Amino acid sequence: MEQKKLAGRPRDPEIRKRVLLAAQRVYVRAGFSGMTFEAVAREAAVGKPAIYRRWASAEALMDDVLSSHVLVPDRSMRGEIRPVLRAIAMSVLRLAHSEEGAFVLRVSSERALHPKLFDQYFERLRSVIHFQNRALIVEATSRGELVENCNPDILIQTITGSVLVSALMGFTVAPDKDEEGAARYCDDLVAQILRGVASDPTRR
Template sequence: MTAPAGQRGRGRPRDPRTDQAILAAALELFTEHGHAGTSIEQIARRAGVGKLTVYRRWGSKDELIAAAVESARGEIPSPGIGDLDGMSYAQISQVIAEALPGSARTLAEPGYRAMLAQVFGSSVTHPGLMAAFWNDHILPRRRTAHLALSRAVDEGVLPPETDIEALIDMTVGAVVYRLLRPEPPDADELLAYLRSVYEQAGMIPRR
């Protein structure tokens, strides 16, 4: 069984620069050509390493591409739920609000949007990739949103009958829908929109 990325066995220590080169090559190829147009051989060639070096780190193409996608999240934070547990609504919403400028800058990048389009386009043909993206990229941020909205309900900011899951879905859908426009917003426009959507959803207080 292949050891998980980040672990190393006996012998020479892992070079993090090699990991970064492989992830960068995988991300570039996936964004350019999609899942079907990307192979381990191509990734290894672009990264300047052998195929065995790639397979020692990632056991499958889906696993490698999912890791490459996660590495591209830029300034989009992924706070651990343990870091927020015990915080009040005001404290959690402040963490979320402070993260919005970085998220807007990353989401406004054409390369990031192109990568997301490839991920969504692979959801039916390569469900393993979408499952990995969901578990590694979406769920950690969804848990943060759920915790913030749960606190908002507990503290009376939102009504007790609030459907938190539906509210999160609507928030994410609104952002994705805005990114699909023929002329996507720049970082400043997207930041204003994110703040508006998050305020409407109750994830951050209205100003």
């Protein structure tokens, strides 16, 4: 009589998501050198064999974390440039005060140590986020809202850089803790920047 093959233990369909999130959190706290399978397994509350079955090394796990860490731009932003710039500033401010933002900053700080791992990640960030926002600046310039020699890259960097420094230095709080204060900061920042690049003095 033919024997039936015993079914193995079913895999947890959520385990990959849990491990990737755990790896992200461990990395933010301890850096790549501290992102061991043991630490990740403890954070994810799974056994180490469950990680070894899916990833051959810490590098492979980090590569999966980076590939799954997608910051989706707000494609609804269109129209007059002032509210668009405010929306960009608020988006960066929310990111700066989030787990995702902490991850981006940690990757940035270790980029020179692990260029093969991290360079492609930043290339993707630029192509997805920066260049969409850049296109919005170019559109506004073509409509005559901004001066003709406005540099779209510098304008976006001015906004994002100002927001990130402000968050890092503790000059702003998370929008989910003080929505009005965050909105006021973004309004003031955009107004200050537009004084230098708006083509129409009434828009400044």
